[in-house]
Amino acid sequence: MLSIKSALAKPFAKRVYKSIAKWSKNPIETQQKVFQELIATAASTQFGKDHDFVSINSHEDFVKRVPVRDYEALKPYVEKVVAGEENILWKGKPLYFAKTSGTTSGAKYIPITKESMPSHVKAARNAILMYIHETGNTKFVDGKMIFLQGSPILNEKNGIKLGRLSGIVAHYVPKYLQKNRLPSWETNCIEDWETKVDAIVEETLPENMTVISGIPSWVQMYFEKLVQKTGKPVGDIFKNFNLFIFGGVNYEPYRSKFESLIGRQVDSIELYPASEGFFAFQDTQHKKGMLLQLNSGIFYEFVKADEFFKKNPKRITIKDVEIGVNYVMIISTNAGLWAYNIGDTVEFTSIEPYRVIVSGRIKHFISAFGEHVIGKEVEQAMQEATTNADVSVTEFTVVPQINPVEGLPYHEWFIEFEKEPEDILAFAQKIDASLQKQNVYYFDLIEGKVLQTLKITRVKKGGFKNYMKSIGKLGGQNKLPRLSNDRKIVEDFPYTY
The missing domain is CATH 3.30.300 (GMP Synthetase; Chain A, domain 3)
Known part of the structure; x- marks a missing residue:
């Protein structure tokens, strides 16, 4: 018999499917609207004034006034925000800083604002709902779900909360999932990763785990410890485990290893989250690539990867991208990042709708x-x-x-x-x-x-x-x-x- 939660999941999933279909069928108009809202909202910020936002009416105007920057180049503005100044990159102050350990810049402080926070939460939820809508599978919603993530303990810097992105998002888990969610708050707060994984193994072994989520390399460590402890494949330990959600890296190099650790096939959903924004998620089990989030306060530009290091490479919008070309993805967001190079390269697998795979790092x-x-x-x-x-x-x-x-x-x-x-x-x-x-x-x-x-x-x-x-x-x-x-x-x- 279906539980109430399971019964309600399908109509909710249908509603979300319809709203996503609406914007994904009008991609150019959706992005144009996002672009105009971003420029209008930030016109009175310091960055907006410095780059003459009031006279920007088109993408061409934007390209002329706003150069592509990475974190290092945007740092003078970010440092003012970190110091507690208002209206620098976006109106007011950010809600949070996602602190990341940059490979080249030391610690990075990526702002998350009142406007950008919801998309970090909704996209992961919508990915699961699109899966429910397509497969009709809702059994997993009654089992336990694990999200391998950083500590939810937040610090403060000049009145702005500061932590890892996954730790920040942990504060926004919807109430209807709280009872299903593992690990416990105490375990999640353990800083040492190996100690934490050992605690997660102890906590999850007796449970009915149905969904497991995280970066493949760290989920692999968790799976190996489970197999080591029990001598059984993960699919035998957790009989109802049927959905693996992952993101952050290409899964293919891990696939055969995971299949041997699990011992059977399970469905999977790929996500593309980053501190700078939640860019895409897998919206179907039958096609390659992840649906680019065009309606989430992010305006996208693309530069061909093999032209990126030339002087003034051409910046294009989604209307001019081609399938199978390697692009550097440039973003402008409602968190106050402008023509920002996140360092990732993507390739389009489809343009109706716009789906991408992450092909690598421009710096790697x-x-x-x-x-x-x-x-x-x-x-x-x-x-x-x-x-x-x-x-x-x-x-x-x-x-x-x-x-x-x-x-x-x-x-x-x-x-x-x-x-x-x-x-x-x-x-x-x-x-x-x-x-x-x-x-x-x-x-x-x-x-x-x-x-x-x-x-x-x-x-x-x-x-x-x-x-x-x-x-x-x-x-x-x-x-x-x-x-x-x-x-x-x-x-x-x-x-x-």
Whole structure:
């Protein structure tokens, strides 16, 4: 028999589906409206005055007046907001700062305003409701749900609350989900990630877990501890676990590992949240990509990734994007970020409606020899090499070796195997062949004897976890870079064989 909660979920899901269909069928008009509201609201702020917002009537005007900036370039404005000044980037003061550990800038303080906060909460909820509308599956709403996230304890800076995004969002979990939600507040507040995961294992083992959510690398740690403790696959421990919600990184490199840990297939929903905004979520189980949130107070611009570092690259809006092109995503938001480069690259899988996949980071690439290899390419190469092979990979990162002891330079792949290939040389050649096929510059450098075939360095089990722990970035929303243009990650890396 259906519970009240389960019975109410379907009509609620239908209502949300209709409202999303309304704006997703009018994408250009929706974005134009968002753009006009943003410019009008911020015209009297310091940023608006400095950039002559009152005379901006079109995207062309905006491009002329507002250059693309990253956090470093926007920092002089952000520092005024952090100091407690009002009406700097957005009207009034922000409600929160999402504090992130930037890889290049040290700590970043990303404002979250009264206007931007709801979309951080609604998008995740809507993703689940779209899944209910499409599949009719509501059984999971009566079970326990776990969201692996950062501590909800917030600090204060000049009257503005400050914490990790996932910790801030924890304060907005709707009442109807509070009883279903794990871990407990006390466990969620544990700062040390390994201690926290151990506590979560103890807390969840006796429960009817139906939904598990988090960044794949950290959910993997939780699953491994469950399997270690019980000797059973996760799907046997939690018989009714049928929905995995994830975001933050590409899931494909983790898929085979997860399937073996769970022991059976479960449905999944991919999300694209960031401190700067909740950009997209998977709206259907049958098509690739996530629905870009065009009605959430975010105006999007795109620059072709291979043109991004040129002088004055062309900035386009959604009406001019093409499927399959790698774009740097630029955002302007109702949290006061303007023509802001979040550092992600995306690719459109569909334009009716607009769906994207995250293809990598514009700062995470290897171009030590002019090859410009990106995250998506190394992940696809790894996926192709492990498909239908008796090989399982836990984690990996790629760096250039510019000055080898002998022979030509090469790309060095640091790989932590769950199950190693019988012939590691053949495995390396398989990855290399895929990379050459995807990236013509890399192919030319191999053919032209500028580079030699990539080499694999084996990482000890738990090596990457220990590395992240040693630099104070274990758990939460921290992710191992998939590739780097230098060797900083592996300079003092004692975790190899």
